[in-house]
Amino acid sequence: MFYLLVTLAVYGVYRISREIIGNRAHLMEEEIRDYKYKRRSLSESFQRRITNHIGTCEECREQFTKIMNE
Numbered sequence: 001m002f003y004l005l006v007t008l009a010v011y012g013v014y015r016i017s018r019e020i021i022g023n024r025a026h027l028m029e030e031e032i033r034d035y036k037y038k039r040r041s042l043s044e045s046f047q048r049r050i051t052n053h054i055g056t057c058e059e060c061r062e063q064f065t066k067i068m069n070e
């Protein structure tokens, strides 16, 4: 029982840190273009990654604004 709890806890931490690292990686130009032109066909988690990252990264926010205004 104890091991099961440990396994679940480790798995939870692993999932959360994977999501944080995923959000932290800079956006690629193609990803922003996908978001601009094909938003409806994108997965929800991909859209969330874009919006989360833009909320926290000034560099990508600038590039995002530039591409969205093209």
Ligand SMILES: [Zn+2]
Pocket: 024, 025, 026, 027, 053, 057, 058, 059, 060, 061
């Ligand atoms: Zn970034």
